[in-house]
Amino acid sequence: MSQVLPTIDDLTAQVVSKIGNPVSVMVVKATLESFGLREKDMLKDYGYNSLDSLSSFIYNKLKATDEEKLFNVKELEKKETLDKNIPVSGYLWVKAKLLFKFYPIGLFHLFPVLLQIVTIVFFGYSLWTFTEFNVMQSTAVVVGVMLGLIISGGYVQVLGKQASFYWNHKEYYKSKIVIKKLIKSGVYGICAVFVGLAVVNFLFSLFPFTFWFVTFMYSLLIGTLLLYTAPFHTIKQRWVISVVVLIATVLALFLKLHTSIHIYITHWLGISTAIGLSKLFLAYFLKPYVVSTEGEIRPKRLIVLYRNYFYFFYGALIYVFIFLDRILAWSADVTQTKKFLFLYEKDYEIGMDLAILVFFLLAGVMEYAIAAFSKFLDINQKKIQFLQTKQFNSQFYKMYWGHIALLFVSAMVAVVILYYIITEPWGYFSAFGEQLGALSIKVCVLGGVGYFFLTWAMLNTLYLFTLNKPHKALRALLISVVVNFIVGFILSRTISYEYSVVGMLVGSIVFLVLTLRDNYIFFKKLDYYYYAAY
Structure with missing residues (x-):
């Protein structure tokens, strides 16, 4: 027939x-x-x-x-959802729902960090820290954590960008391959960096071999943990991160309290447990999406690299920026460091650890701001006529400043919380049995202001990332890192080591000004950038 x-x-x-x-x-x-x-x-x-x-x-x-009759299948689905869920008169209600949904989510996903703070306060111990470490041990561990974050940061950024792209387009096989390859590349990258550091250390005898071994182990484990937990952002299962960190922390704490195992080993076993659980959960969640690989095309490595190298360098440099002032402070006092390049400085580190709480407490604003921005981009480009581009751009410019106002309000709340932690008997004194020193308070105040400006700048970069303009964010960050180093180096050497925090503060302001300028241009021509990106 x-x-x-x-x-x-x-x-x-x-x-x-x-x-x-x-x-x-x-x-x-x-x-x-x-x-x-x-x-x-x-x-x-x-x-x-x-x-x-x-x-x-x-x-x-x-x-x-x-034209109203010329929608394809996907456009019809979006239009139907839009018409059903978002009436023109309901924008304020939609914003409120987004705020109540995403602001708490941003804070909730700080649970792993909050858990470490709680265990430090009550037990002097967390999954990767211990208050009774000596100076050399603290230096090795903290440098290991720093390097783990810096080296894995670029891979995590690319993984989030490219794997999310494939996942959102329902190309699950490609998403799985990208996740697998980038995790492996990240682990190899950490090992390669430490091979290079080992050679340099051998030639110049900078630190004992045991120092670099401990540093390498913490770096490898922390970096690998970040690589294995990053995909849970892509597949929208971020609660898993909190679960695996909770289980790992409980295990490590049990080993510390009830066995005579060395603290290093309890940490390594705990972090390894978190990595293993993350790997199992990831395989479990991906399995239903990739039933068969027949006819599937593997993503080309060169294309992935070409599309994402801006994001890679941004992911690594943002951690360089965050940790640079610490290294400058640790290396400024030659009477303490003596024959070593740098050594952990407790008072400075305490001040910066308290200051970074500002950054963490503002995470909810970033989560909400980008969710609202993405949501209303889709809504307004359908609701506003093509010739009304000024109205389209103006609405988003006003929305942006509304998000910044929310950022200021959240920052004030964070300042109040920090004030009580520092001054009240139930705060820092109750946790550690001593008053916070004047130097630590000075570093905390300057660092807290710096982290506020850094958060604002990072929010600006998220807007740029949303419409695929990472090169502007990377350029601004690169300039800011240089400013951070120059200002911090000069002040820490000419006045006192704690003034390296001013380098971070000034660098954050420069980062903010540059990204604010780019965002101003961005919002004035948002219609152009939006259609160019998609």
């Missing part, structure tokens, strides 16, 4: 279903070819001399049709 050919009306409807409103005749032709239509069959099947002629007929027919 011969197959019934679709009529021209059927073909027209199929073209609309697949591509919506066509932008050119060639798009219509390519779509017809994808349906299996051949040039040699045109005259016999449809009475047209060529596929070009049939394509022109269908294109002209569609251009004479009301």
Whole structure:
């Protein structure tokens, strides 16, 4: 029995279903070819001399049709959801729902950090710290954590960008491959960096071998943990991170309290447990999405690198920026460091650890701001007419400053919390049995202000990332790192080591000013950048 050919009306409807409103005749032709239509069959099947002629007929027919009827399948689904959930009069309610949903989510995902603070306060111990470490031990451990974050940071940033792209487009096999390859590359990257450091250390005898071994172990484990937990952001299962860190912390704490195992080993066993559980959870969640690999195309490595190298360098440099002032402070006092390049400085570190609470407490604002921005981009580009670009841009510019106002309010709350932690008997004194020193308070205040400006700047970069402008964010960050180093180095050497925090503060302000300028240009031409990105 011969197959019934679709009529021209059927073909027209199929073209609309697949591509919506066509932008050119060639798009219509390519779509017809994808349906299996051949040039040699045109005259016999449809009475047209060529596929070009049939394509022109269908294109002209569609251009004479009301645009409201030319939505493809995905556009119809989005329109239906939009019309059902977001009436024009309900924008304020939608914003409120987004705020109550995403602001607490941003704070909730700080649970792993909060858990470490709680265990330090009550037990003097966490999954990667111990209050009774001596100076050399503290230096090795903290440097290991820093390097683990810096080296894995670039891989985590690329993983989040590229794996999320494939995941959101339901290309689950490609997403799985990218996750697997980047985790492996990240682990290799950490090992490669430490091979290089080991060679340098051997040539110049900077630190004892045991120092670098301990540093390497913490760096490798912390970096690997970050790499294995990063995909849970992509697959929207971030609660897993809190669960695995909780289990690992409880195990490590049990070993510390009830066995005579060395503290290093309790840490390594705890972090390894978190890595193992993350790997198991990840395999479990991905399994239903990748049932068969038949016909699947593996993502090309060069394409992934080309698309994401800006994000890679940004992910590494942001941690360099955050930790640079610490290294400058630790290396400024030659009477303490003596023959070593740098040594852990307790009073400075306490001040910065308290200050970074400001950064953590502002995470909810960043979570909400980007969720609201992305949501209303999709809404407004459908609700606002093409010629009303000024209205489109103005709405988002006002929304941006609303988010910054929320950032200021949250910062004031964070300042109040920090004030009570520092001054009240139930705060720092109750936890550690001593008053916070004047130097630590000075560092905390300056560092807290710096972290506020850094958070604002990072929020600006998230807007730039949303519409695929990472090169602007990277340029601003690179300049800010240089400023951070120059100012921190000069002040820590000419005044006192704790003034390296001023380098971080000034660098954060520069980062903010540069990204604020880029965002101003960005919002003034948001319609252009939006359509260029998509």
